[in-house]
Amino acid sequence: MPEGHSVHRIANQFEQSFVGHRIEASSPQGRFAAGAEQLSGATMVDSKAVGKQMFLEFDNGLFLHVHLGLYGAWDFAGQIATGASMAETRTRRMATRRAENGKDPETGKDPETGKAAETGTPAHVADDDGEHSMASIGAPRTRRVRMAEQEKQEDDLESFPPEPVGQVRVRLLSDTAVADLRGPTKCEVLDAEGVDTAISKLGPDPLVDSPKKGGDRFVAIAGKKRTPIGLLLMDQSVISGIGNIYRAEMLFRARLNPHTPGTEVPEETLRALWKDWTKLLKSGVELGQMMTMDGLSKKAYAQALKSRADRHWVYHREGLPCRVCGTNIVMEDMGGRKLYWCPVDQA
Structure with missing residues (x-):
């Protein structure tokens, strides 16, 4: 999906x-x-x-x-x-939303945080599985x-x-x-x-909601539910846009056990999840790929962009050693979808 x-x-x-x-x-x-x-x-x-x-x-x-x-x-x-044009489109959309949300359209600074919005330009990437950003050919x-x-x-x-x-x-x-x-x-x-009714049923989206208000809304919803966090991240009424790959990767990046009830996840961890989703979503829009590995060398990053097998921490790595601790990654069914996680780093 x-x-x-x-x-x-x-x-x-x-x-x-x-x-x-x-x-x-x-x-x-x-x-x-x-x-x-x-x-x-x-x-x-x-x-x-x-x-x-x-x-x-x-x-x-x-x-x-x-x-x-x-x-x-x-x-x-x-x-x-194509590539460059798509990036320009996103920049215009974000500038419009900054203005609508009370930000300075010139500086992009948010009065709630005092920080400027992130921007970027996608690179031309073609991988071995046919997943790629479109060629940056301009017009x-x-x-x-x-x-x-x-x-x-x-x-x-x-x-x-x-x-x-x-x-x-x-x-x-x-x-x-x-x-x-x-x-x-x-x-x-x-x-x-x-449309208003349909959108009202959806959780916050980092590219639609303001950083603070969106984060506050996610924390307020997820922090009151005893549902496992591994299910909450896939619940589109709690937070929008996360699917099976991003769920597994975000939980590993947070070193969070997927079975932890939302009520037991510390507020600072929930806020970190929202911040991480914001970062990953923006990167995915710009690259056209789900790049969830970080801390890579320039050579390793280039290889990860080329090969999906080198792009993720735990997703689709059942039985393979964890990239951090060496323990075999496990796979289980959660919410009717395959969940991949490390039983040691996410214990």
Whole structure:
């Protein structure tokens, strides 16, 4: 299932390539014909991600709400944003949110913390498993890109728009780009009130909520629940965007036993988890990869970017020695998903 960084990157792609354009919406598969008819002919005016869910706003007061779930993916084609352009999009979005949250849009300083917001530019990375950030080639090019849990860049297009391939639930077509959605868990048209209701059910997202208010909200919710922290981090009503990989990695980075009830996790540890999620989410959006190793040499970092097996502390390392203490990493079922952790460092 795509985790939070992937959905934010998809939202950035829509902002860069579709916002401001009149959209022709259709449902080649036929299952979303009525919804597509409501949106077709309107101009897309905003694109927003909250955790694993995305909201595309149109100038007729309606929104397309999409949750990719386990099998969903967006296929983009046409003049598609790539590495450097994606970074610029994120910078603009963060500047807008700083202004909306009462920060100085020039300095980016938060009156609550007195600190400036972090910015960055993604590097061009291509790994052995096909997961990579898009090539930093500046202006959009006419090509195909699939964006889901992994991002895969295909050959340049010979003609535009390409014919729909497979079971396309909804197609969004502008004068320069097309986006095809397949296999989502949720795809629906909402009004503004419906969007507010959907977002109200979600926990804080570091790229949406202010650092202090978001952290306070997470601590207040998680600290009152006796549910194991390993389940709380996956509960989208507690904190948004964390999936199976980030859960395992964050718990190890905090040296925290996944079975510890939220009520028994010290407040400072909960705040550290929020801060770490903020750092990892921003890195994931910029790199297009879930890089959770730290303290690496320049050579080891380059290798980790190239090979997923070298990118994580514990995820998918069942039976392999812990990178810190040498104890074999264990795997168990928690919340219907595989959890990887070290029984010594996280005892």
